Amino acid sequence: MPERPGVRDVLHQSALLNKLEAHALEELASACRMEPAEKGETIWLSGKHTDYFGVVGVGFVKMVKTVETGQDLTHEIMGPGQVFGLMGTVDGCGCPLEARAVTGTWYVRVPKADFLKVYGSSHELKDVLIRRASVRLHVAHDMISRLSTGSVSNRVGAVLQILAGDYGHETAEGVEIRIPLRRQDIAELAGTTVESTIRVLSKWQKEGKIRSGTQSIVITDLEAMARESRI
Amino acid sequence: MPERPGVRDVLHQSALLNKLEAHALEELASACRMEPAEKGETIWLSGKHTDYFGVVGVGFVKMVKTVETGQDLTHEIMGPGQVFGLMGTVDGCGCPLEARAVTGTWYVRVPKADFLKVYGSSHELKDVLIRRASVRLHVAHDMISRLSTGSVSNRVGAVLQILAGDYGHETAEGVEIRIPLRRQDIAELAGTTVESTIRVLSKWQKEGKIRSGTQSIVITDLEAMARESRI
DNA sequence: CCCTGGTTATGACGCAGGTCATACGATGGG
DNA sequence: CCCATCGTATGACCTGCGTCATAACCAGGG
Numbered sequence: 001m002p003e004r005p006g007v008r009d010v011l012h013q014s015a016l017l018n019k020l021e022a023h024a025l026e027e028l029a030s031a032c033r034m035e036p037a038e039k040g041e042t043i044w045l046s047g048k049h050t051d052y053f054g055v056v057g058v059g060f061v062k063m064v065k066t067v068e069t070g071q072d073l074t075h076e077i078m079g080p081g082q083v084f085g086l087m088g089t090v091d092g093c094g095c096p097l098e099a100r101a102v103t104g105t106w107y108v109r110v111p112k113a114d115f116l117k118v119y120g121s122s123h124e125l126k127d128v129l130i131r132r133a134s135v136r137l138h139v140a141h142d143m144i145s146r147l148s149t150g151s152v153s154n155r156v157g158a159v160l161q162i163l164a165g166d167y168g169h170e171t172a173e174g175v176e177i178r179i180p181l182r183r184q185d186i187a188e189l190a191g192t193t194v195e196s197t198i199r200v201l202s203k204w205q206k207e208g209k210i211r212s213g214t215q216s217i218v219i220t221d222l223e224a225m226a227r228e229s230r231i
Numbered sequence: 232m233p234e235r236p237g238v239r240d241v242l243h244q245s246a247l248l249n250k251l252e253a254h255a256l257e258e259l260a261s262a263c264r265m266e267p268a269e270k271g272e273t274i275w276l277s278g279k280h281t282d283y284f285g286v287v288g289v290g291f292v293k294m295v296k297t298v299e300t301g302q303d304l305t306h307e308i309m310g311p312g313q314v315f316g317l318m319g320t321v322d323g324c325g326c327p328l329e330a331r332a333v334t335g336t337w338y339v340r341v342p343k344a345d346f347l348k349v350y351g352s353s354h355e356l357k358d359v360l361i362r363r364a365s366v367r368l369h370v371a372h373d374m375i376s377r378l379s380t381g382s383v384s385n386r387v388g389a390v391l392q393i394l395a396g397d398y399g400h401e402t403a404e405g406v407e408i409r410i411p412l413r414r415q416d417i418a419e420l421a422g423t424t425v426e427s428t429i430r431v432l433s434k435w436q437k438e439g440k441i442r443s444g445t446q447s448i449v450i451t452d453l454e455a456m457a458r459e460s461r462i
Numbered sequence: 463c464c465c466t467g468g469t470t471a472t473g474a475c476g477c478a479g480g481t482c483a484t485a486c487g488a489t490g491g492g
Numbered sequence: 493c494c495c496a497t498c499g500t501a502t503g504a505c506c507t508g509c510g511t512c513a514t515a516a517c518c519a520g521g522g
Contacts, residue, residue: 065372067380067462075372091365096372126357133364134322140371141296141306141327147378148422149298152509182469191379193510198471231298383479413499424480429501445488
């Protein structure tokens with residue numbers, strides 16, 4: 001389990017919440033609580049109405065939808081500073097996705113009521129939220145395009161590209177995705193099976209396009225990956 | 232070609248724009264222009280920056296993404312009173328989708344600049360927009376789930392359910408979708424091929440679950456359709 | 463040290479559905 | 493009225509990938 005961070009530090013990291021005035025942020029922070037989650041632990045269940053939303057402090061959280069047949073699919077991976085479950089907060093319906101810790105995680109619980117007090121009158125927060133929704137919609141539409149017309153490798157490539165863009169570190173070798181994801185996790189993001197994901201990644205590994213360890217994946221051939229993930 | 236409606240009537244129909252004060256709406260209306268589009272005509276191209284967004288007056292418009300291979304996929308069908316291309320307006324990026332008329336259509340061109348003047352200071356408009364974005368995101372995620380784990384018939388069923396919910400008319404026979412959609416259009420919505428769509432719809436027709444004419448489709452067995460489209 | 467459970471890896475097999483070919487029924491223009 | 497064009501319909505074929513089975517590997521606990 002990583003070390004427990006401070007509530008204020010985490011809220012400051014959020015590109016959304018740090019738009020708040022210092023005193024408003026302070027007041028909000030004093031109503032929040034830092035909470036741990038074990039690897040694999042469910043933070044909340046899909047559709048469940050909670051009285052808070054989350055901000056990731058350290059670790060990673062995935063937003064999961066479980067379908068009838070029991071398969072899970074992950075719509076998003078949230079990392080440090082990212083807010084999750086907020087859309088459900090402001091539109092009044094609960095979050096339709098389950099939040100589950102990918103790694104040992106510390107996250108801040110922000111009480112909805114306290115947030116809504118400052119949110120309701122803030123044009124800036126609303127503007128940021130709309131922009132984020134727009135981006136997410138965009139990403140979702142791209143995924144739909146790839147699912148309709150693309151191949152499994154196309155989607156796995158896109159997932160790696162997105163993760164690299166959001167959480168990648170530039171290294172001498174290439175872009176490193178420092179998230180301890182299993183093949184299963186990647187499969188859930190790409191909307192396919194573990195086996196297919198393994199086949200694709202093994203192939204790329206042999207071709208020298210990526211290098212994968214247990215704790216990270218490095219995209220060594222960025223150009224090839226861009227080609228693979230093109231819509 | 233249907234008869235040309237009035238700009239003010241159309242703007243009033245919009246659940247978004249009629250949130251505006253009467254005088255603000257009137258001012259906006261005076262800056263707008265009613266525009267026709269033939270069946271199949273492109274209103275704007277994907278990614279193209281226009282200085283306006285649209286509100287459907289009569290007819291239907293589809294929001295299309297064309298992929299590398301030349302296949303089109305439709306993310307949404309917009310009907311009377313619906314606003315399209317607005318997300319691209321408020322987030323500054325252009326609309327990533329092509330707008331194309333499904334039928335003979337009249338739509339209002341609302342100049343972005345005039346809209347943004349009233350939008351920037353309106354909490355109500357922003358709230359509505361966020362809610363809409365939230366719903367659309369939800370729908371997109373459901374589609375992703377179905378594309379990942381469901382079958383073609385599952386998706387075609389979902390498309391019919393959604394269209395029925397948005398534009399359905401209750402009749403003695405069942406719910407009628409009064410949009411002159413070709414099998415091709417439905418295929419693009421469901422992310423599959425015409426042939427597969429035809430097979431599914433023919434089968435359902437034989438089983439008495441739907442009845443399809445050239446100008447409309449009637450869902451006669453609502454329960455069966457709900458079963459087919461379940462995630 | 464071994465045992466157990468989780469993860470990666472690989473082969474064999476089957477099928478849903480994409481692709482191609484063909485035909486028939488509508489609709490509309492000359 | 494005929495012909496051209498578009499949409500619907502249906503069969504035959506083929507393949508990507510999901511499914512199942514099996515094995516190797518690795519880490520942690522007793």
